[in-house]
Amino acid sequence: IASKLPEVGTTIFTRMSALAREHRALNLSQGFPDFPAPLALREALARHSLEGHNQYAPMTGEPALRTQVAAQLQRFRDVSPDPVAEITIVPGATAGIFCAIMALVREGDEVVLLDPCYDSYEPAVRLAGGRAVHVPLVDGSFAIDWDLLGNALSSRTRMIVINSPHNPTGAVLSHADMEELQDIAELENLLVLSDEVYEHLLYDGRQHHSVLQYPALRQRSVAVFSFGKTYGVTGWKTGYCVAPPALTAELRKVHQYNCFVGVTPVQLALADFMAAEPDYPATLAAFYQRKRDLFNHALEGSRFTLRPSAGTYFQLLDYGAISDAPDHQLCEQWTVEHGIASIPISPFYQAPPQQHCLRFCFAKQDEQLLRAAEVLCKI
Numbered sequence: 001i002a003s004k005l006p007e008v009g010t011t012i013f014t015r016m017s018a019l020a021r022e023h024r025a026l027n028l029s030q031g032f033p034d035f036p037a038p039l040a041l042r043e044a045l046a047r048h049s050l051e052g053h054n055q056y057a058p059m060t061g062e063p064a065l066r067t068q069v070a071a072q073l074q075r076f077r078d079v080s081p082d083p084v085a086e087i088t089i090v091p092g093a094t095a096g097i098f099c100a101i102m103a104l105v106r107e108g109d110e111v112v113l114l115d116p117c118y119d120s121y122e123p124a125v126r127l128a129g130g131r132a133v134h135v136p137l138v139d140g141s142f143a144i145d146w147d148l149l150g151n152a153l154s155s156r157t158r159m160i161v162i163n164s165p166h167n168p169t170g171a172v173l174s175h176a177d178m179e180e181l182q183d184i185a186e187l188e189n190l191l192v193l194s195d196e197v198y199e200h201l202l203y204d205g206r207q208h209h210s211v212l213q214y215p216a217l218r219q220r221s222v223a224v225f226s227f228g229k230t231y232g233v234t235g236w237k238t239g240y241c242v243a244p245p246a247l248t249a250e251l252r253k254v255h256q257y258n259c260f261v262g263v264t265p266v267q268l269a270l271a272d273f274m275a276a277e278p279d280y281p282a283t284l285a286a287f288y289q290r291k292r293d294l295f296n297h298a299l300e301g302s303r304f305t306l307r308p309s310a311g312t313y314f315q316l317l318d319y320g321a322i323s324d325a326p327d328h329q330l331c332e333q334w335t336v337e338h339g340i341a342s343i344p345i346s347p348f349y350q351a352p353p354q355q356h357c358l359r360f361c362f363a364k365q366d367e368q369l370l371r372a373a374e375v376l377c378k379i
């Protein structure tokens, strides 16, 4: 058949996790914790299901959860979105991203993506009839080159997609970056899709800057978040979108026919946990920073060069001193031969530059991180 996405295969995350399982490799590839989520959260899910909350939730999300999301945004970002008109619960950030792009990108629109970028953006843009315009982040630092981005804009540019903290590099946007974005978006009348799923995972005292905190961005942005990341339950596939009422209304038109609703007992469990533990997200930075440092420290003496990871639960390792092989080849080879799985970063680019980086997820038990580092030190 004439495919709508001819060159799309199975995602690199699915492939590497499957290869890791097949070869019983240490799996530091796909981003998910290998340790349990808080017990009270898991108990709340069981309780809500046992109590009979197993039918459709309201289309926009359980009111109790939207209220908790609003309270959390107030607490951490000092912003007050309206839970009724501006917050929508979606079955995962991936669904939120897809719905936002489908709802807002029109035939022929251009959407700026900053490479390397998360793999779900481009297919969504194309299915919406738009065209992705790829602007590379600065080699090495993975910062945005605002002049380069400015030059990529045209009269057809409709949207810019940003992601901070950034998957796969761990780079974080600064306040100055957000001001640049705000100026450009206002001047060129652009929409912004802001993927903030790692909003609580910033290290070394860094602060997250949300589009919701910049008045001119707030009016023209959809911000997407994931409970999977914040509460360590990626398999619960639940997230939310925050956008002004007019954008939310459009997003919900797609959401109601794409997903219709999110999972009821999951939403109720998250609402309970958030009400009981409002400061839980504030514990994450120290928790994951310790894991990052444990892993990095254990790699001292290896032949890898560590790229700085300012946020997310990913660490890039540069293997330039070890091999010249392309990253996807080496990644598969090391999974099979050394029993260690990671993620190549070339699939996150339209035109991958000459670099030798693999992404390792450090949301893993200490013992796994130490075993992984031991293997890597011998390569």
Ligand code: PMP
Residues within 6 Å of the ligand: 031, 091, 092, 093, 094, 095, 118, 163, 167, 195, 197, 225, 226, 227, 228, 229, 234, 237, 238, 239
């Ligand atoms: N955006 C980024 C940058 C991600 O890393 C992920 C993680 N899978 C997602 C979106 C999707 O999140 P979810 O699992 O909630 O769909």
Ligand code: GLN
Residues within 6 Å of the ligand: 011, 013, 014, 029, 030, 031, 032, 167
């Ligand atoms: N976001 C996760 C990662 O970057 C995986 C999500 C997925 O498998 N699609 O590893």
